[in-house]
Amino acid sequence: MVLFIMGLLGSVLINSQHITKHFKENVMVMLYFNKQATQEDITKAREEIEGMPSIKRSVYISPEDAAFTFRDELGENFVEILGDNPLPPSMELYLDMRAVNDDPRSVVDQLAEIPIVYEVEYEATLMDRINANKEIITYSLVGTAFLLLIICVILMNNMIRLSVYSKRFTIKSMQLVGAKEWYIIRPFVIRSIYIALIAGLIAALLTYSVSIGMYSWLYNVYFESAGMLPDVGEVAGIREYSILFVALLILGMTIVIPVTYWSTRRFLRMKIDDLY
Amino acid sequence: MSDPVISLQNGFIFQKNDTLVLHDVNVQIGKGEFVYLIGRTGSGKSSLLKTLYGELTLREGLGRVAGIALHQLGRTGIPDLRRKLGIVFQDFQLLTDRSVRDNLMFVLGSTEWNDKKKMDRRCSEVLEMVGLPTKDFKFPHELSGGEQQRVVIARALLNKPEVILADEPTGNLDPDVSDDIMKLLHDISHTGTAVLMATHDYRLLSKFPGRILRCAHQEIKEEKDFQFTSN
Numbered sequence: 198m199v200l201f202i203m204g205l206l207g208s209v210l211i212n213s214q215h216i217t218k219h220f221k222e223n224v225m226v227m228l229y230f231n232k233q234a235t236q237e238d239i240t241k242a243r244e245e246i247e248g249m250p251s252i253k254r255s256v257y258i259s260p261e262d263a264a265f266t267f268r269d270e271l272g273e274n275f276v277e278i279l280g281d282n283p284l285p286p287s288m289e290l291y292l293d294m295r296a297v298n299d300d301p302r303s304v305v306d307q308l309a310e311i312p313i314v315y316e317v318e319y320e321a322t323l324m325d326r327i328n329a330n331k332e333i334i335t336y337s338l339v340g341t342a343f344l345l346l347i348i349c350v351i352l353m354n355n356m357i358r359l360s361v362y363s364k365r366f367t368i369k370s371m372q373l374v375g376a377k378e379w380y381i382i383r384p385f386v387i388r389s390i391y392i393a394l395i396a397g398l399i400a401a402l403l404t405y406s407v408s409i410g411m412y413s414w415l416y417n418v419y420f421e422s423a424g425m426l427p428d429v430g431e432v433a434g435i436r437e438y439s440i441l442f443v444a445l446l447i448l449g450m451t452i453v454i455p456v457t458y459w460s461t462r463r464f465l466r467m468k469i470d471d472l473y
Numbered sequence: 474m475s476d477p478v479i480s481l482q483n484g485f486i487f488q489k490n491d492t493l494v495l496h497d498v499n500v501q502i503g504k505g506e507f508v509y510l511i512g513r514t515g516s517g518k519s520s521l522l523k524t525l526y527g528e529l530t531l532r533e534g535l536g537r538v539a540g541i542a543l544h545q546l547g548r549t550g551i552p553d554l555r556r557k558l559g560i561v562f563q564d565f566q567l568l569t570d571r572s573v574r575d576n577l578m579f580v581l582g583s584t585e586w587n588d589k590k591k592m593d594r595r596c597s598e599v600l601e602m603v604g605l606p607t608k609d610f611k612f613p614h615e616l617s618g619g620e621q622q623r624v625v626i627a628r629a630l631l632n633k634p635e636v637i638l639a640d641e642p643t644g645n646l647d648p649d650v651s652d653d654i655m656k657l658l659h660d661i662s663h664t665g666t667a668v669l670m671a672t673h674d675y676r677l678l679s680k681f682p683g684r685i686l687r688c689a690h691q692e693i694k695e696e697k698d699f700q701f702t703s704n
Binding site: 369 | 560566
């Protein structure tokens with residue numbers, strides 16, 4: 198149960214990272230070229246920009262394309278009215294997550310230094326908000342996970358102690374016939390490992406199905422139309438979940454083994470009369 | 474007396490709460506002796522036995538059981554001491570979660586027997602000795618009190634102990650069954666294993682004669698002319 202909650206939390210963490218990544222990758226920087234720039238210069242600049250490691254993908258919008266879109270939005274053919282197309286050639290740039298994380302401004306500055314670039318626009322506040330929120334979310338999740346971990350240890354400790362307690366006379370009998378400590382403790386530890394494995398597996402399956410279920414529900418009910426969330430397939434990375442599950446198993450073991458050892462040993466060190 | 478299997482010199486026996494129950498205990502028990510330990514409840518019989526099997530510490534005096542010095546016994550030495558002893562309890566102390574054979578196998582396994590065939594053979598031998606050759610697959614709760622006590626004795630015999638310590642082994646049994654168990658313990662003592670048995674059942678003392686040690690007034694004294702009175 199506790200492992201399951203830990204698993205869910207881990208799953209939220211994974212998903213939230215995916216979602217922030219999704220948001221960040223969809224942070225768009227608009228880049229406008231000088232109107233006077235020649236097509237040749239623009240092509241060269243585009244190659245340079247597209248080759249930058251911090252740019253995930255880019256869309257080039259020629260003045261004609263821009264005018265076309267603009268006309269659709271306005272419903273009027275302003276090029277004809279004005280007699281000239283005032284729109285400069287531009288690019289929509291989607292930043293790579295790592296670049297965004299490091300410092301989006303440096304990328305923007307770098308872009309602005311290109312001679313034929315007239316202006317670079319980006320929503321600084323949105324990016325900062327994403328960064329700030331991500332930290333808050335991550336810290337609060339890690340904090341909750343830590344609290345849960347403590348609860349988890351206490352609960353498991355109690356359960357194991359109870360089960361060992363119910364066997365205290367057996368333990369004592371074993372001791373009275375001359376069994377050494379480790380010989381008595383070993384089967385208890387092995388049993389605990391076995392139970393931890395099964396519990397970890399159940400927790401993993403539950404975590405996976407519940408988180409996928411929850412996510413699809415959220416996705417379908419609230420966000421599908423808005424296009425705000427990445428696809429289910431994109432979020433539920435098998436690899437990340439596998440790591441999470443292995444971590445759950447290891448976590449289970451690392452709690453269970455020492456707790457069983459100490460609980461059993463506690464009864465071994467007791468005198469017979471103290472057992473009653 | 475040849476080398477005693479149990480010897481205590483000026484031993485002080487304390488209960489676990491530091492109450493002194495016996496002082497200046499001087500006892501020697503030789504190979505194959507059958508010795509009764511009698512006295513009122515609380516006179517120190519059980520504490521003496523517990524000291525002999527390492528459950529209580531011998532804090533003062535010198536003691537030696539089956540060649541192991543009690544006064545120098547550390548926690549890690551206790552299993553070694555118990556492997557040289559057979560212990561029989563009033564409340565049996567069998568492992569209730571497994572069959573008779575598995576109870577015996579556990580002892581063999583825990584005392585470093587490795588050969589499965591030899592282990593099996595030894596289990597059959599001791600069950601034969603206590604007259605339960607066909608009950609090895611039963612669980613303790615499926616056996617009568619007398620049968621359970623026989624299993625306990627079989628368990629005590631597994632490692633061919635030099636001495637058997639029995640704490641009121643007939644305390645929970647009816648007189649006929651008690652007699653059977655006593656006969657069994659007596660027969661065992663004739664094979665060279667010393668038996669030290671605490672009991673309240675004075676009827677047995679006249680029926681199965683043996684040396685008698687009485688705990689009274691914080692002392693242990695040899696009882697030479699024991700008279701059985703039905704009190």
